[in-house]
Every structure is written in structure tokens, then in C-alpha cells.
Amino acid sequence: MTLGPLTMSPTRIHVWEEDPGAHSARRSPIAQPTRDISKSPLSFDVIDRAPGPYSPAAEKLRYETAIDSLIRAVDWFAEAMNGRSLSWHEDVGRTLRVTLEGGDELNAFYHREGPKKGLRFCTPTTAGKKIHTCESPDIVCHEVGHALLDGLRPQFLHAAGLEYFAFHEAFGDASSILSSLTLDSFCSNVLHETGGKINFTSRLSRMAEQFSEAVRLLNPGKSDQNCLRDAANEFFYADPLNLPFRAPATAICGRMHSFSRIFSATILDVLDAFYQPPHFSIPDLKAAAANTGKILCRATEMTPISPWYWADMAAHMIAVDLKEFGGQQTESLRRIFLKRGILSFEDLESLTMERLDSVDLKDSAPDSDRESPTATLLVDGARYGIDRGYEVEIPNQAPRLVRIEVPAEERHKYAEKIARYSIESAFIEGRVGITKNLCIDGAPLMPKNESRTFTHEVQETDAGSAVLRRVAFIHG
Ligand SMILES: [Zn+2]
Numbered sequence: 001m002t003l004g005p006l007t008m009s010p011t012r013i014h015v016w017e018e019d020p021g022a023h024s025a026r027r028s029p030i031a032q033p034t035r036d037i038s039k040s041p042l043s044f045d046v047i048d049r050a051p052g053p054y055s056p057a058a059e060k061l062r063y064e065t066a067i068d069s070l071i072r073a074v075d076w077f078a079e080a081m082n083g084r085s086l087s088w089h090e091d092v093g094r095t096l097r098v099t100l101e102g103g104d105e106l107n108a109f110y111h112r113e114g115p116k117k118g119l120r121f122c123t124p125t126t127a128g129k130k131i132h133t134c135e136s137p138d139i140v141c142h143e144v145g146h147a148l149l150d151g152l153r154p155q156f157l158h159a160a161g162l163e164y165f166a167f168h169e170a171f172g173d174a175s176s177i178l179s180s181l182t183l184d185s186f187c188s189n190v191l192h193e194t195g196g197k198i199n200f201t202s203r204l205s206r207m208a209e210q211f212s213e214a215v216r217l218l219n220p221g222k223s224d225q226n227c228l229r230d231a232a233n234e235f236f237y238a239d240p241l242n243l244p245f246r247a248p249a250t251a252i253c254g255r256m257h258s259f260s261r262i263f264s265a266t267i268l269d270v271l272d273a274f275y276q277p278p279h280f281s282i283p284d285l286k287a288a289a290a291n292t293g294k295i296l297c298r299a300t301e302m303t304p305i306s307p308w309y310w311a312d313m314a315a316h317m318i319a320v321d322l323k324e325f326g327g328q329q330t331e332s333l334r335r336i337f338l339k340r341g342i343l344s345f346e347d348l349e350s351l352t353m354e355r356l357d358s359v360d361l362k363d364s365a366p367d368s369d370r371e372s373p374t375a376t377l378l379v380d381g382a383r384y385g386i387d388r389g390y391e392v393e394i395p396n397q398a399p400r401l402v403r404i405e406v407p408a409e410e411r412h413k414y415a416e417k418i419a420r421y422s423i424e425s426a427f428i429e430g431r432v433g434i435t436k437n438l439c440i441d442g443a444p445l446m447p448k449n450e451s452r453t454f455t456h457e458v459q460e461t462d463a464g465s466a467v468l469r470r471v472a473f474i475h476g
Contacts, residue, residue, distance in 0.1 A: 015065040017186045018203055019138040022213040022226070023129065029061055030185050035071050042074045042086050042148075043095040045118075062135045066100050066121070069137040069179070073144035076178040080293030089150045092117065096147055100134040106214055108133045108475040109453055110146035112157060116453070116472070119143050126214040138176045138208045139475055145175025146473040152297070155305055155373045157470045158393040160419035162240040162259055163309045168473055169260030173207055173231060174267045174296060180204060181289035187282040196280055198288070199265075199272035201232040208476070215476065221248035228476050229257065231264040237310070237341030240418055245428045254425040257476055263310060266340050267296065270317070273332035295320045295329075298361065304397035305373040307415040314342045315351055315401035319359040347402045355401060371397050377416055381458070381466065384427050385440045390458050390466035394419040423456075423468065431455040431474075438466055 014029040021027045037044055046067065051059045078086060088096050089112050097118030102109075106124040111117050121134035121143070133139045149171045150157060156164050180186050181204070193202040206227035215223040224230050235252050240259070247253035252262065274288035299316035306312055314337040321329045334351075337343040343351075375396035378389045394415045398404060426432050433454035457471050 013064040013068070014061055015068045016061070016135065016137055017183050017189075018180050019136045019207075019209045019211075021209045023210075025209065029065075030183075032064075032068060035068065037067050037071055040071050040074050041078050042088060044070050044098050045095045046070075046098045046100065048100040062132050063100070065137060066098075066134040066140055069140035070098065070144060072137065072179040072182050073141040073148070073175055075182050076175065076289070076293055077148050077297070079290050080178070080297040082294055087151050088147060089154050092147065092151075101132075105453060106211075106218070106476075107453065108139050108143050110143050110150070110473045111471060112150055114471060119147065124214060127217045129214070129217075131210055131214055133211060133475065136208055136210055137180060139211060141176040141179040142172035142207070142475060143473075145172035148175065149300070152301060159305055159374055159395050160377075160392045160422050160468070161307060161309070161395055161415070162243075162254060162256065162418060162422045162425070163307075164305075164395070165256035165422060166260035167263060167309065167313070169256050170263035170267065171296075171300070172473070173229060173260065173264045174293075176207060177204055177231065177268065177271070178289050178293050181286060184282050184286075187285045191280045191282070191285060196275070196277060197272065198275050198285070199232055199268045201230055205232040205268055206230050211476065223476075224249050229261050229264065231261070231268040233261055233265050235262045235265060235340075237262050241421055245425050254421065255429065262340055262342070266314070266336050266342065267292065269336040269339075270295065270329070270333065273329050273336065291325065294324065298324070302359070302361070302400075304400050305395045306397050306399040306403075307395050307411060307418055308399050308403050309395065310342050311337075311344075311347055311402045312399035315347070315356075315399075316359070318351065319356045319401065320361065322356050323359065323361050343402070350402060350404075359401070373397055375412070375415075377419055379420065379423065379468070381438070382440070384432075384434075384458075385442075386434060386438050386458055386466060387440050388438065388466050390468050392419055392423060392468045426456050429455075432468070433457040433471075435460050435466075 011034050012031050013034050015032050017030045051063050091113045099120045101123055102120035103122050104124050105122045107122055109120045123130060123132050146168055149168055156168060190202055190204045194200040208228040212223040212228040238252060240254060243254045245254045252258055271288055271292045274291045275285055277284045295317050298320045299313055303313045303316045318330060318333045321327060321333055334348055373396060374393040377392045377394045379392055381388050381390050431454050438458060438460055453472055455472050455474060456468055458466055458468050460466055
């Protein structure tokens with residue numbers, strides 16, 4: 001790592017433009033104009049004290065990178081939302097709390113509520129090497145992505161289903177990709193590295209290289225060889241019910257961070273489709289990123305909460321392109337989602353011009369005139385070491401554009417099956433906390449590590465029943 005000259009001036013700071021890279025990487029920070037985080041259209045409350053003028057250069061670099069990354073993550077989203085209102089989830093409030101030095105777990109977190117509410121970045125030490133997760137724009141912008149999506153589609157937090165869990169992760173990775181393309185210097189690097197083929201592997205597609213090095217020191221199979229996840233990949237959709245719960249990073253499995261790579265790849269492919277330059281051009285690449293963000297966010301807002309969210313979401317992206325971009329990417333989008341198995345030939349056949357044209361882009365609240373977004377499923381608790389049955393929210397709406405002919409009963413049965421699969425996956429991962437007085441002593445899946453941050457909790461309600469709730473998103 002080369003720190004370069006870090007002399008502070010009132011108007012310039014030095015930051016990492018993207019991930020600091022693995023230990024052996026020789027990357028240099030870039031100079032950026034100072035930006036005022038209090039002017040961000042979405043507010044942050046960074047609780048760590050800012051370094052003083054005589055603080056070590058590395059400390060200043062870390063802090064300034066984190067602040068700059070938070071602002072960048074809101075920048076891409078604000079442009080994608082194209083004047084529509086921006087907000088955190090109402091339980092977060094008007095200001096998102098951010099902790100830059102938040103414990104020694106090898107992770108970073110977004111909590112909507114509770115004592116850990118907000119974003120928390122950790123500073124783990126692995127094999128004697130300490131890393132600061134807040135120092136990676138990849139990680140910071142990914143975590144902000146969770147908070148942005150939670151504000152946009154709050155029902156996704158509790159909807160049990162691998163596609164919902166994984167879409168949150170893919171949206172986080174999209175936030176990292178699109179926010180890094182707000183920087184001219186980074187656009188230039190990507191064009192140089194990929195030769196203009198934006199969906200080739202590059203620093204843009206590779207997430208969290210520094211973090212992944214620490215992961216590999218503990219478990220070489222859990223991460224790609226040079227990054228945590230690479231959006232330039234060859235993964236193909238599989239029905240979650242046919243996937244193993246665990247697999248090395250080279251294969252897709254039922255873990256949300258593994259499965260998410262399929263959708264992340266399509267976002268990189270869409271970006272590449274929008275970038276069709278006659279010559280290398282930074283403005284063209286920035287425009288392609290802005291268009292990708294617009295299609296992604298508009299379709300995310302509009303797609304109902306059905307058990308086939310990804311397929312219906314893909315169809316909505318095609319519809320948005322038709323309505324807002326005159327259909328300039330229709331062919332590309334059809335090909336991209338077919339190649340990834342997210343849309344089948346039958347789905348594409350059903351997406352007639354008439355059906356696509358029936359979509360009203362103002363219909364950004366699909367819950368108002370349709371079925372309730374989620375239904376409740378009662379799950380037997382004994383097999384998971386819980387002394388009573390507990391309730392889970394499952395996707396309940398019909399898709400709008402694909403598979404609309406599937407009878408409601410069949411759809412509900414499938415939603416139940418994928419919910420049970422996803423819950424089982426979270427228990428096997430050891431990421432489900434259980435309120436103590438609900439536990440059956442000696443059950444095999446009881447989490448042993450009390451200090452671990454859980455993604456889900458089985459909680460007792462005031463009425464004495466039990467409910468499974470999502471409480472956090474984690475980085476990896
Ligand atoms: Zn995440």
C-alpha cells in the first residue's frame with residue numbers, strides 16, 4: 001500500500017477511490033474535494049470523532065474515505081431515483097447512525113432497529129493483521145445499499161425467501177458498483193482495465209478484496225481467490241429448493257451471499273449493455289451507470305412481493321426500459337436474463353408488447369390495490385430447539401408480468417416451501433438467535449456464541465407467541 005502525500009488542505013482530502021486491496025496490492029489514494037456530509041440528501045450521524053490536524057495520516061485516510069463513501073452511496077441512489085423522495089426506513093428515523101469502529105467481528109452490519117440500530121463497521125484482526133472495514137468504499141457503499149433498499153421496500157426485511165435475502169445483497173453490491181462510477185478517476189481505471197467491456201472482471205466487479213483476504217486466512221473456500229464476490233461470473237439461476245445449504249465459493253448454494261451473485265452479474269451485464277461507446281468516454285460510462293441505476297430502482301419499487309420476485313423484477317426492468325428509454329435495451333435485457341436463467345423462454349414468450357405496455361410507471365406502490373404483501377406461516381419450533389411454533393412472514397402477492405397464470409393455491413404452496421428452505425438455511429448458518437425462555441435445552445442448533453451478531457431472531461411477543469424476525473444484514 002502506498003499512502004502518498006497526505007498533506008491536508010482545507011478543500012482537498014485523500015481517500016480510497018474503491019477497495020484498498022489485498023495486503024500485496026499497491027494502490028494509492030486519490031485527492032478529492034472536501035464534501036460536507038451534513039448536506040447529503042439523506043442524513044448520517046457518524047458517532048466516531050473526526051481525526052484532528054495532527055492525527056496520523058492513516059487515521060485521516062480511513063475517516064475521510066468512510067465519509068466520502070457514505071456520500072457517494074447516496075449520490076448514485078439520488079440520481080437513480082430521479083427526483084422521487086428519498087428516506088431511510090421510518091424506524092431508522094431521519095438520520096442513519098454510523099459507527100466506524102464497531103467491534104472486532106470480521107463483518108459489517110445494517111440494523112433497522114434495536115440497540116445496534118444503524119450501520120456498524122468492524123475492525124477485525126486476522127493472523128496478526130488488522131483491517132478497518134470502514135476503510136473500504138466497497139463495504140461502506142454495500143451497507144448503505146441495505147439501508148437504501150430498506151427505505152424503498154421495507155417488506156423485504158421480513159419476507160422469508162432466498163430471493164429476498166439475496167436481492168438485498170445484490171442491491172448492496174450494485175450500490176458499490178454504481179457509487180464507484182460517480183468518480184471520474186475510477187471510470188478511467190475501469191475503461192483501461194476492461195478495454196471498454198464493462199462486464200469483464202475488474203476492480204469494478206470485484207468486491208471487497210481486502211476483506212476477502214482476511215476471510216481466506218480463516219477459510220480458503222469461503223471466498224473467491226481475489227475478492228469476496230465477483231459480479232463478473234458464470235453463475236446460472238437454480239431453483240433455491242434444489243440447492244445445497246453450503247458450497248465453496250466456486251459454486252452457488254443457499255447462502256444469500258452466494259446466491260446473490262447471479263443477480264449482481266445481471267446488473268453488471270445491464271451496465272455493459274448501456275455502455276456502447278464509439279470510443280472510450282468517461283461521460284458515457286457515467287451515463288450508463290446512471291441509466292442502470294434508474295432501471296434498477298424503478299423496477300425494485302414496482303415489483304410485487306411474489307415467490308418469483310427475481311423473474312418478475314427482470315420483467316419490470318424490461319418494462320421500465322420500454323417506457324423510460326424507448327426500449328433501447330429491450331433485446332439486451334431479454335438476452336441477459338435468459339442467459340442467467342432468471343427468465344425462461346416461456347417467460348419471454350409471455351412478455352408480449354401488450355403486457356409490458358400495460359405497466360403504469362406511477363404504480364410504485366403495488367401493495368395498495370393487491371393482496372397483502374406478506375402472509376403468515378406457522379412453523380413447528382421443536383426441530384429448531386424452540387418450545388413452541390413460531391410465525392414467519394412469507395411472500396403473498398401474485399407476480400404482475402410473469403407466471404401470472406399459476407393458480408393462487410400453487411403459488412402459496414411454493415412460497416411456503418421456499419420460506420421453510422430459507423429459514424432452515426439461516427439456522428444451519430448459526431445466524432438465528434433465540435430468546436432464552438423459548439429455548440429447549442440441549443437442542444443441536446442452539447447458537448453457542450452469545451456475542452455473535454445474528455441476522456434473525458425468534459422473539460416472544462407480548463401475547464406469548466413466537467415470531468421469527470430479520471434483525472440485521474451482514475457483509476459476508
Ligand atoms: Zn450485505
